[in-house]
Amino acid sequence: MKMVLLVVDAQKLIANKELYNFDLFVSNVKELIKTARENGIEVIYVRHDDGIGQELTKGTDGFEIYAEFEPGKDEKIYDKTVNSPFRDTGLLEYLAGKQVKRIMVAGLQTDYCIDATVKCGFEHGFHMIVPEGTNSTFDNQYMSAKETYDYYNRFMWKGRYANCISMEEALELMKN
Numbered sequence: 001m002k003m004v005l006l007v008v009d010a011q012k013l014i015a016n017k018e019l020y021n022f023d024l025f026v027s028n029v030k031e032l033i034k035t036a037r038e039n040g041i042e043v044i045y046v047r048h049d050d051g052i053g054q055e056l057t058k059g060t061d062g063f064e065i066y067a068e069f070e071p072g073k074d075e076k077i078y079d080k081t082v083n084s085p086f087r088d089t090g091l092l093e094y095l096a097g098k099q100v101k102r103i104m105v106a107g108l109q110t111d112y113c114i115d116a117t118v119k120c121g122f123e124h125g126f127h128m129i130v131p132e133g134t135n136s137t138f139d140n141q142y143m144s145a146k147e148t149y150d151y152y153n154r155f156m157w158k159g160r161y162a163n164c165i166s167m168e169e170a171l172e173l174m175k176n
Contacts, residue, residue: 001101001127003173005036008046008085008107008117010069013055013062015108019136020145026068028133028167029106033069035174042098045069045077046085048113083116086124095126102127104170105162106134111148118152118162128162131170 010029019025036043045065050056057063058079065071078089086092095103103126105117114135121128130153139145158164165173 002099003102003104003129004042004044004095004098004100005032005104005106005174006044006046006085006117007033007065007069008105009048009109009113010045010066010107011047011056011062012064012066013060015066015069018138019108020110020138020149021133021136024133025136026066028131030068031167032104032106032131032134032170032174035171036104037072039174041104041174043072043075044091045071045075046089046091046107046113046117047077047079049079049081051081080113083113084120085113085117086120092124100126102129104129104131104174106131108135109137110135110145110152111137111140115152115156118157122161128157129170129173130157130162130164132164132166134167134170 033043049058055062078091080089103121107114118128137145137148153164
């Protein structure tokens with residue numbers, strides 16, 4: 001089954017030390033990208049655009065991909081204006097044309113665009129894979145970032161919408 005690595009919203013404005021487990025997140029995502037490239041797995045990036053007048057919009061420095069996850073010159077980048085990367089971006093059609101069946105997901109934020117990516121990907125018939133420590137978020141008014149991370153990764157997605165696996169399992173899956 002053909003697989004891609006989808007790096008969602010890992011943009012300069014929101015990839016910062018305020019994120020839950022920031023250093024682990026950066027280290028793990030870098031390792032996923034490196035391993036994917038070494039094993040011929042396509043890495044696809046998604047950026048979120050909040051629209052004109054917002055901090056996170058095309059043309060601002062914060063809109064660009066976080067430097068440590070820099071896309072290769074031939075790697076695709078899709079821009080979106082809603083939480084789901086599959087809506088009106090061309091990504092869904094691209095993946096269908098490539099006959100991709102599995103999507104490994106990493107990026108930001110757990111409770112917004114990663115949640116939408118996992119659930120919408122599942123609804124579109126993809127086998128969704130979420131490696132441990134490869135998504136993160138900030139504290140919100142209802143839960144700490146750690147509680148949010150645990151809620152989605154250990155309860156909401158696992159066994160329902162995605163295969164939530166360890167980093168070791170993810171790297172092994174990419175190598176086979």
